Amino acid sequence: MDRIRLALVGCGGMGTRHLYGMKELALTSLNNVELVALCDIRQENADMAATEAEKLFGHRPATFTDMETMRRHLPDLDAVSVVTDPAFHHTVACQALELGLHVMVEKPMAITVGACRRMMDAAHKNRRILSVAENYRRDPSARLIRYVLDNRLLGKPYLAWLHALSPGNGIFITPWRHLKAKGGPVLDMGIHYTDLIRYQLGEVTEVYADARLIENVRYKPPSIGDTYAFYQNRHKAMPDTVPADAEDVSAALLRMADGFTVNWIMGYGGSGGISGEMILCQEGRIETYGTRGGKAVLQRNGEEKRTHEQTLELAPGFSLEPLAAHFFPNRITDGNADWRLIALEYHELGEAILKNRRIEVDGTEGMKDIAVVYAILESSLAGRAVTLKEIESCALYDYQREIDDALGLE
Ligand SMILES: NC(=O)c1ccc[n+]([C@@H]2O[C@H](COP(=O)([O-])OP(=O)(O)OC[C@H]3O[C@@H](n4cnc5c(N)ncnc54)[C@H](O)[C@@H]3O)[C@@H](O)[C@H]2O)c1
Known part of the structure; x- marks a missing residue:
């Protein structure tokens, strides 16, 4: 196998840009990713992305509105790229990991540090790769x-x-x-x-x-x-x-x-x-x-x-x-950096799956990036300086608890 079989989950604005990133990669001799499916809870968004993909790759990927059905139809799928809005990153990523798929998730890795930890646990338990697409x-x-x-x-x-x-x-x-x-x-x-x-x-x-x-x-x-x-x-x-x-x-x-x-x-x-x-x-x-x-x-x-x-x-x-x-x-940088940086993210994911190469922004790195953002918001709410240790361990969680409660996360 020299290419991973991948599905894009979340076909909105950034999902569309991901298609162009995959195309940049496909134009090189180092291509190691094949887009086989598109999944979005909104069928019309998956359809619009499929039309864009057909234009770019010359074939129309299959479309789905839920991952379980997609997995059943595509037993040889290797990975998903999660480009939904951030409130769903952890649910989609954890479900994919439980289905035995490797995951690359757009930034921010998740909506809270607690949600990041769930994703890290699911990746560890299922021995799958968890990569965070941080392009800058x-x-x-x-x-x-x-x-x-x-x-x-x-x-x-x-x-x-x-x-x-x-x-x-x-x-x-x-x-x-x-x-x-x-x-x-x-x-x-x-x-x-x-x-x-x-x-x-x-x-x-x-x-x-x-x-x-x-x-x-x-x-x-x-x-x-x-x-x-x-x-x-x-x-x-x-x-x-x-x-x-x-x-x-x-x-x-x-x-x-x-x-x-x-x-x-x-x-x-x-x-x-x-x-x-x-x-x-x-x-x-x-x-x-x-x-x-x-x-x-x-x-x-x-x-x-x-x-x-x-x-x-x-x-x-x-x-x-x-x-x-x-x-x-x-x-x-010359030309379109946006698509090329996305291409680099996909290539790294492919290399990690196919050749056991290292992921630069893995779950731990992605969680640490989130923890600094929440250190800012938790410090403001608490009215005091906070340590990153408190935030990464979820010992201080007052700001984020409201988000977890709204999303039904325990
Ligand atoms: N790296 C960058 O430069 C960059 C730029 C823009 C956006 N982003 C990131 O990309 C992600 C998506 O942002 P966007 O602007 O494309 O949002 P968007 O609202 O345009 O698209 C989100 C898509 O996900 C779909 N979706 C939502 N929940 C889903 C689920 N459970 N399963 C399947 N599909 C689902 C929606 O229907 C929609 O089509 C965000 O995490 C955002 O931060 C990154």
């Missing part, structure tokens, strides 16, 4: 910055910030992104940042934070930028207003295992915004953590600012894994 860190910009930090090309970091606050009261992509029990903006977008912070700077040990709900009603934006048919149809069907109950603005101080702090301001809402990323090191500064389609920018003390290309001159030993090197031969 796979971009050449994030890889290069990690190389600069690991090799101490600017010395040790001593202070950092990550500010990503956008003002306004528009609906952020989907109505569910404003609901606490479905994954509010601090979780949905903040998870990319907690992953990047941990990837670049190591473990967070303690958090002191304040998080607030500023916009309790959200309004339909006049248009959306994404051109995929799915997004455009969804925009048309969007209600004019939706109620919001998830915090949309957060500020925090994250203490890192090395003792220094990261200042965090993140959210979508309110009357003002701020954007800026910085990692201050003893011998210079890095102006981004890297992102999907990003470019590294840094400055050594006493020298001019360096572009990504100029940073590469400082790092002759920096290389990308074979598929990433194929997509980004100049070690810099």
Whole structure:
């Protein structure tokens, strides 16, 4: 067997983008994934994805509205990719693992740390792979910055910030992104940042934070930028207003295992915004953590600012894994990073199943990313600094208990 047989579960906006990611992989000689089925509780979404898939791959995958039926019809299925909204990640992933399937799940791994733990237990019990699709860190910009930090090309970091606050009261992509029990903006977008912070700077040990709900009603934006048919149809069907109950603005101080702090301001809402990323090191500064389609920018003390290309001159030993090197031969993003980063996630899953290779963002990593987000929300509710130990062990769980109760999780 040189290809895993895979089903996509959750055929919404990101599910559609996953099809394009699989297509990017299929165009290479390293392809190790075959899409055989699509599953969505809404048949019309599965059908729309099937039409898109037919256009991309020349054949129409089978469609299903429940996983058990899909499993019965496809006994040689190897894995599922879970791209449902986050409130269902744990139910879908645990069911798939119990059905003997390997699982890759979109970020955020799950809706609470408790839900993450259930998924980790199910993967362990069924001896299946659990992978979390966290795309930002796979971009050449994030890889290069990690190389600069690991090799101490600017010395040790001593202070950092990550500010990503956008003002306004528009609906952020989907109505569910404003609901606490479905994954509010601090979780949905903040998870990319907690992953990047941990990837670049190591473990967070303690958090002191304040998080607030500023916009309790959200309004339909006049248009959306994404051109995929799915997004455009969804925009048309969007209600004019939706109620919001998830915090949309957060500020925090994250203490890192090395003792220094990261200042965090993140959210979508309110009357003002701020954007800026910085990692201050003893011998210079890095102006981004890297992102999907990003470019590294840094400055050594006493020298001019360096572009990504100029940073590469400082790092002759920096290389990308074979598929990433194929997509980004100049070690810099060009063209459509979104699909290529997704392709890298699928390829890694295939290699892990077929050749027992390691998964970079496994259940433990995915859970730790979630725990930092919930350390922010739990700290705000508790009105005190919290340790990551308390959050990862679920010893402090007041904020998340409400979500578990709403979802019927014990
Ligand atoms: N990595 C990224 O850059 C990125 C970008 C966007 C979204 N995402 C993630 O992708 C996931 C999906 O987001 P989206 O914007 O596509 O949401 P969406 O609402 O557009 O799509 C979700 C789809 O899942 C289906 N679904 C829900 N429950 C299901 C179940 N139990 N079984 C089968 N199908 C089910 C829905 O019917 C819908 O079609 C989220 O976890 C989100 O955070 C990641």
